[in-house]
Amino acid sequence: MISLKKAQELVWKNxxxxxxxxVRIEQAFGRTLSEDIKVRFDTPPFDRAAMDGxxxxxxxxASAHWSKPVILQVTGDIQAGQKKQWKLLPGQAISIMTGxxxxxxxDAVVMLEKIKVTETGRGRKIQIFQPVLSGENVSFRGEDLxxxxxxxxxxQVVNSAVLAMLAYTGKAWVKVVRKPEVAxxxxxxxxxxxxxRITGSYIYDANSYGLLGQVLKSGGNPHLLGIARDNxxxxxxxxxxxxxxxxxxxxxxVSEGKYDLVVKVxxxxxxxxxxxxxxxxPGKPVFFGCRGKKLVFGLPGYPVSSYLNFEVLVRWxxxxxxxxxxxxxxxxxxxxxxxxxxxxxxxxLIRVCVTAENEENLIFPYPRxxxxxxxxxxxxxxxxxxxxxxxxxxxxxxxxQLLNK
Amino acid sequence: MISLKKAQELVWKNxxxxxxxxVRIEQAFGRTLSEDIKVRFDTPPFDRAAMDGxxxxxxxxASAHWSKPVILQVTGDIQAGQKKQWKLLPGQAISIMTGxxxxxxxDAVVMLEKIKVTETGRGRKIQIFQPVLSGENVSFRGEDLxxxxxxxxxxQVVNSAVLAMLAYTGKAWVKVVRKPEVAxxxxxxxxxxxxxRITGSYIYDANSYGLLGQVLKSGGNPHLLGIARDNxxxxxxxxxxxxxxxxxxxxxxVSEGKYDLVVKVxxxxxxxxxxxxxxxxPGKPVFFGCRGKKLVFGLPGYPVSSYLNFEVLVRWxxxxxxxxxxxxxxxxxxxxxxxxxxxxxxxxLIRVCVTAENEENLIFPYPRxxxxxxxxxxxxxxxxxxxxxxxxxxxxxxxxQLLNK
Numbered sequence: 027m028i029s030l031k032k033a034q035e036l037v038w039k040n041x042x043x044x045x046x047x048x049v050r051i052e053q054a055f056g057r058t059l060s061e062d063i064k065v066r067f068d069t070p071p072f073d074r075a076a077m078d079g080x081x082x083x084x085x086x087x088a089s090a091h092w093s094k095p096v097i098l099q100v101t102g103d104i105q106a107g108q109k110k111q112w113k114l115l116p117g118q119a120i121s122i123m124t125g126x127x128x129x130x131x132x133d134a135v136v137m138l139e140k141i142k143v144t145e146t147g148r149g150r151k152i153q154i155f156q157p158v159l160s161g162e163n164v165s166f167r168g169e170d171l172x173x174x175x176x177x178x179x180x181x182q183v184v185n186s187a188v189l190a191m192l193a194y195t196g197k198a199w200v201k202v203v204r205k206p207e208v209a210x211x212x213x214x215x216x217x218x219x220x221x222x223r224i225t226g227s228y229i230y231d232a233n234s235y236g237l238l239g240q241v242l243k244s245g246g247n248p249h250l251l252g253i254a255r256d257n258x259x260x261x262x263x264x265x266x267x268x269x270x271x272x273x274x275x276x277x278x279x280v281s282e283g284k285y286d287l288v289v290k291v292x293x294x295x296x297x298x299x300x301x302x303x304x305x306x307x308p309g310k311p312v313f314f315g316c317r318g319k320k321l322v323f324g325l326p327g328y329p330v331s332s333y334l335n336f337e338v339l340v341r342w343x344x345x346x347x348x349x350x351x352x353x354x355x356x357x358x359x360x361x362x363x364x365x366x367x368x369x370x371x372x373x374x375l376i377r378v379c380v381t382a383e384n385e386e387n388l389i390f391p392y393p394r395x396x397x398x399x400x401x402x403x404x405x406x407x408x409x410x411x412x413x414x415x416x417x418x419x420x421x422x423x424x425x426x427q428l429l430n431k
Numbered sequence: 432m433i434s435l436k437k438a439q440e441l442v443w444k445n446x447x448x449x450x451x452x453x454v455r456i457e458q459a460f461g462r463t464l465s466e467d468i469k470v471r472f473d474t475p476p477f478d479r480a481a482m483d484g485x486x487x488x489x490x491x492x493a494s495a496h497w498s499k500p501v502i503l504q505v506t507g508d509i510q511a512g513q514k515k516q517w518k519l520l521p522g523q524a525i526s527i528m529t530g531x532x533x534x535x536x537x538d539a540v541v542m543l544e545k546i547k548v549t550e551t552g553r554g555r556k557i558q559i560f561q562p563v564l565s566g567e568n569v570s571f572r573g574e575d576l577x578x579x580x581x582x583x584x585x586x587q588v589v590n591s592a593v594l595a596m597l598a599y600t601g602k603a604w605v606k607v608v609r610k611p612e613v614a615x616x617x618x619x620x621x622x623x624x625x626x627x628r629i630t631g632s633y634i635y636d637a638n639s640y641g642l643l644g645q646v647l648k649s650g651g652n653p654h655l656l657g658i659a660r661d662n663x664x665x666x667x668x669x670x671x672x673x674x675x676x677x678x679x680x681x682x683x684x685v686s687e688g689k690y691d692l693v694v695k696v697x698x699x700x701x702x703x704x705x706x707x708x709x710x711x712x713p714g715k716p717v718f719f720g721c722r723g724k725k726l727v728f729g730l731p732g733y734p735v736s737s738y739l740n741f742e743v744l745v746r747w748x749x750x751x752x753x754x755x756x757x758x759x760x761x762x763x764x765x766x767x768x769x770x771x772x773x774x775x776x777x778x779x780l781i782r783v784c785v786t787a788e789n790e791e792n793l794i795f796p797y798p799r800x801x802x803x804x805x806x807x808x809x810x811x812x813x814x815x816x817x818x819x820x821x822x823x824x825x826x827x828x829x830x831x832q833l834l835n836k
Binding site: 108127169329394428 | 456479481529530531532574590593598599620624626631636734762787809834
């Protein structure tokens, strides 16, 4: 029996980054970058107006006062996207729109709210009642990004902000990592596929569907293989099919009961065991092995064990194949609302509800922690990981990982 | 100018739940339930072994001791999924596998590690060295879910845990809400589509792609309409197309500059304005209007403003159409690492980085908060919302919303 940390490192060591593939950025959401993105030009690409108003020379306005406004002659209009190169001479102002290129000679924009426009026989004039500071309402060239800067790194997941940034740098196509193909199978004579009628001693296969969602969430491409019965021929048949994919997830059949044949079949099919049993509760009897570059996980049949084994182990495999950094769940701290003790001999993964109230996070351990209680995953949003023998008390500040469901 | 809270309520009031559609559960990930899910039978559906071992009557083992073990006659094997109804008589034990139905008469399972098996001429016997408690290693019928219980409610997003639960209750098909169809267009003479070469005063349209990702993330179906130039005919053409969808998002063209024609065109096309300008920074000049059941948002052109307006307003529209509860971003509390003051006259949405360290969340305000700085969205993971005039100091505990990118 090895520690969770050790098990995670063993999974990580057995992964390799999958090759990249070029996709249009519209198709890239949720994928993982396979290339660094460098900025090819300063952004903004020119000094520009940050507000609608009038481009001015700040020093022309130095003497402005409510009682004695500075008067400037308006010599034109600059629209965003206009190609013409404008020039501003002393004593002049040019009407300018947000995002438009600042005319040569100007160093500030005075807002519409702060001026008065007068139309006279000799054209349009504006009155300014307060000095304008140099740089006021201007976005300077390169203020956001400068040419040559690496703005996104390979291994980064393309979320909505990254997508905006890709477009911002002008990319229409981007190289993303091929999705790991993940086969999912369940084992057990007692299982039926949802939608079928059940009676007597049958239950529905929930694990395959939980795993399907988890694979989608973590960026893999799931394939449901169905249910194998607890016999060698059925197991061999489905496991052989599963070994065509990058990762094979098998739920059920890895505890020590006499009918639990999965590990035996895996050995026959030349899957090299890396570990079998990790010191966590729930989820101890988890098997991990390799055949060449393909990885196999044997997950316990209990829905909570299967679910949590995915979160703490299988995610590491998918992240490794995607070239992402080691998975670090979002950690938050808060006040524990109830004493918790881990009297067992393994690290405990305790399901908790985290809520924010009056500027504080409150952490409520879920009352039913047995590994058969699927509700404990549905109704909670965090995991409190406690070393064996650890005690934490009501009112103490603790750190929990948010479940990324 | 109205408050953000008021604006959110106005958006919410103008939404209506879209109709439901039946999908296979394999296709339901990320969708929103359009029906309550009731449990049709107790889960587990029978008392079952929670461990591999031997089913026994607890009272038979009451006198067990290391020096004087209780000896029970083994009368059979029960495999998970087996149909046969077993019966356990006093003095007997039956070998049983995890998940299998407990035989009538038994009330506990003794683990393999705790017994010794002896094969004799008169069949198999086990020795038990310690009393077993009634209920030990048994999952009782209905322990997780009981018949008739509403286990999932309409409006719930189908995440991986919900997917497992749907399967667990036997559903193969589930009713989910139709996805809102969301049209996305950008406006501005200065914009070019990513992939094209740009020179001079052009910049790339980043907003359409950020919005695309945000729509996907929040459960809508995005449609990119492209870029409209700053003239009435181009705007009218694209806006008319956009009004065929449930929601139309327009970025750019809603500030007060003379070339900002979007609101004018919307009025011409009979879009009834609900509000225009919200007291937030960034993102003040946001327009919201309706035409029948269709909603239109005019978002500012600045990438940060467009992005945050989506988070604090458009999400409410999509959640409303999906029949979800009001969007409540995950809130976490932590220690502010720097003084922050909102000297402005509007609520400030300050981008921050939240990290957990030594059992505490640390909150670092991002140094560049201007609404042109897209990096401030890419590199942060939280929003600190400060009322106008508010001051918070280094070392104070504050609550931030996590950005759901």
